[in-house]
Amino acid sequence: MGRAKPIVANEYLVGLVDGEGCFHVNLAPFSSYKSGFRVQMHFHIKMQEKDRPLLEKVKNTLQCGTIYFQKDKRTNHCQCYRYTVSSHRGISDTIIPFFREYPLQSISKRESFNAFVKIARLVKRNEHLTKEGIEKIRLLKLQMNRKTIGLA
Numbered sequence: 001m002g003r004a005k006p007i008v009a010n011e012y013l014v015g016l017v018d019g020e021g022c023f024h025v026n027l028a029p030f031s032s033y034k035s036g037f038r039v040q041m042h043f044h045i046k047m048q049e050k051d052r053p054l055l056e057k058v059k060n061t062l063q064c065g066t067i068y069f070q071k072d073k074r075t076n077h078c079q080c081y082r083y084t085v086s087s088h089r090g091i092s093d094t095i096i097p098f099f100r101e102y103p104l105q106s107i108s109k110r111e112s113f114n115a116f117v118k119i120a121r122l123v124k125r126n127e128h129l130t131k132e133g134i135e136k137i138r139l140l141k142l143q144m145n146r147k148t149i150g151l152a
Contacts, residue, residue, distance in 0.1 A: 006060060007057055007061040008061050010061070010101075011102065013058060013061055013102070014105065017099075017104065018105050018109050021045045022045075023042075023109075023113050023144060023145070024044060024144070024145070025040070025041050025116065025119050025140075025144065026040040026041075027138060027141065034130070035128060035130055035131050036131070036134070037128075039119070039134075041091050041116065041120060043065075043084065043090075043116075044084050045058060045082070046082045048079075048080055048081075051081070052081045055067050055081055062095070063094065064089075064090035065090060067081055068081065068082055068084070088123070092120060096120060108146065111144070115141070115143040115144045118140050119140050119141070122136055
């Protein structure tokens with residue numbers, strides 16, 4: 001019998017994503033699609049190069065996704081690794097159910113996740129193949145990853 005792969009606690013993973021995670025939707029012009037756009041959904045966690053073992057534990061915990069080196073040539077940016085889930089199956093079967101069972105704690109990340117879930121539902125129903133569906137996705141995307149500036 002082989003050794004079990006190291007994992008992280010589910011609650012720790014939620015905290016990590018609250019701080020370092022991102023739910024992202026890319027709308028790219030794509031002329032061969034009836035709607036004129038391709039919808040790509042991504043879940044990311046980006047960490048410094050020295051923290052790659054932590055990303056391996058995250059991947060082992062969620063049992064999907066890939067880790068890759070993200071070369072960054074900008075000054076004042078260190079070399080990083082990114083854990084990414086981009087497959088529809090990984091997002092619908094793993095990422096969404098996980099964060100429904102273990103809710104994100106930060107309001108902004110939870111709002112991004114909720115919009116992400118609605119977009120995934122539209123994609124699953126093939127509404128992204130229509131111009132109306134793309135407009136719904138565009139409006140939901142505006143609710144994601146907003147930076148809050150200042151204090152209330």
